[in-house]
Amino acid sequence: MTAAYALRLEGIARRFGATRVLNGVDLAVAAGERHALIGPNGAGKSTLFNVIGGTFRPDVGRIWLDEEEVTGHSPHRLARAGLGRSFQTTRVFARQTVFENVRCALWCGEVAVHTQAGKSAPLSNWMRWWRRSPEIDERVWQVLSDLALERVAQTPAGALEYGAQRRLDLGIAWASGARTLLLDEPTAGMNRDEAAHVIAWLQGVSAGKTVLVIEHDMDAVYALADRVSVLVQGRIVATGTPDEIRADARVREAYLGVQHAKERP
Ligand SMILES: Nc1ncnc2c1ncn2[C@@H]1O[C@H](COP(=O)(O)OP(=O)(O)OP(=O)(O)O)[C@@H](O)[C@H]1O
Ligand SMILES: [Mg+2]
Incomplete structure (x- = not known):
């Protein structure tokens, strides 16, 4: 319901x-x-x-x-x-790349959704999936492309110009699956x-x-x-x-x- x-x-x-x-x-x-x-x-x-x-x-x-x-x-x-949120001032993992920031949010979102649904798998399964899943990479690229962040995918998030940092912050909030x-x-x-x-x-x-x-x-x-x-x-x-x-x-x-x-x- x-x-x-x-x-x-x-x-x-x-x-x-x-x-x-x-x-x-x-x-x-x-x-x-x-x-x-x-x-x-x-x-x-x-x-x-x-x-x-x-x-x-x-x-x-x-x-x-x-x-x-x-x-x-x-x-x-x-x-x-x-509950997910984006902030008035951007909060990202500054030394991780843009790609890694979004990937991390997507992965955490998946884990949270499956845990809520009672389908808890051992963490090692999640870690294996995290390392290998091409499906998750595809979804990361989709988010990056939607938010015009493809060109800076390999840039450390902390080095982005302001507008791109804000877009990344939103992408992370969305990707977390809230x-x-x-x-x-x-x-x-x-x-x-x-x-x-x-x-x-x-x-x-x-x-x-x-x-x-x-x-x-x-x-x-x-x-x-x-x-x-x-x-x-x-x-x-x-x-x-x-x-x-x-x-x-x-x-x-x-x-x-x-x-x-x-x-x-
Ligand atoms: N942690 C805090 N300690 C003390 N005062 C605070 C704190 N956080 C907010 N305030 C005060 O609360 C009031 C409201 O601030 P808030 O940031 O919520 O406003 P806002 O509506 O978001 O404004 P803006 O449109 O400028 O972002 C302000 O006077 C601010 O100084
Ligand atoms: Mg405010």
Whole structure:
């Protein structure tokens, strides 16, 4: 049976010292939905991802993944339960090549999926498969080709230029096989063409997955999202379809007015 909600948050609050960053966030993301989280700088969007992803515990509130409560679970445990994420700043194995980074993510994803399905094989079997599988190499090349990373396949990930590093980060998040993906500003720092390419890729590969994406670029939000939630000062002030959000006066005042000053190059 598929869970109705891939992700559900209730009353999430978090403070740092005296600063309240999240003030009672309620959010429900349906299974298979692409949901964008927008809001001004400092609204608490990345902090919310850190809470969902288990980096920070919420002070108050509860979290469910696929209808199972996961409040306070570690990032590892959440990853095993099917949650994947990309970060606002890229995290890769810097000395490994681009190819090895994606291959590693695909392999870990396969192991996680089979372990969940109860088909646990001895680690030595997995290691043999890891070393020899041409099938996995083929899938790596597909990811690299989709994200325009083929030419830099043998480059150490740490030596990539910024846009390519961001694309690799996304490729890794996707390749890990997670059913629910948290993507923090996947197109940040990309020019218009690069961003459009990445959004088109996401539209294709996110079919059947649930995506919660933080995105400042409204073109990307409108292209990708089924629904949008607006976070302002640690609270969701509106949730709706992209058209409803575009028409919402409170949202325009709180957010879109600010955004117009930040056009892409
Ligand atoms: N670990 C931390 N310790 C203290 N304060 C923090 C910490 N993490 C975030 N904050 C504070 O929480 C507030 C919200 O930050 P957050 O990064 O979540 O905002 P954001 O909505 O992601 O902004 P942006 O759009 O600029 O990425 C900021 O004032 C930030 O300084
Ligand atoms: Mg952020």
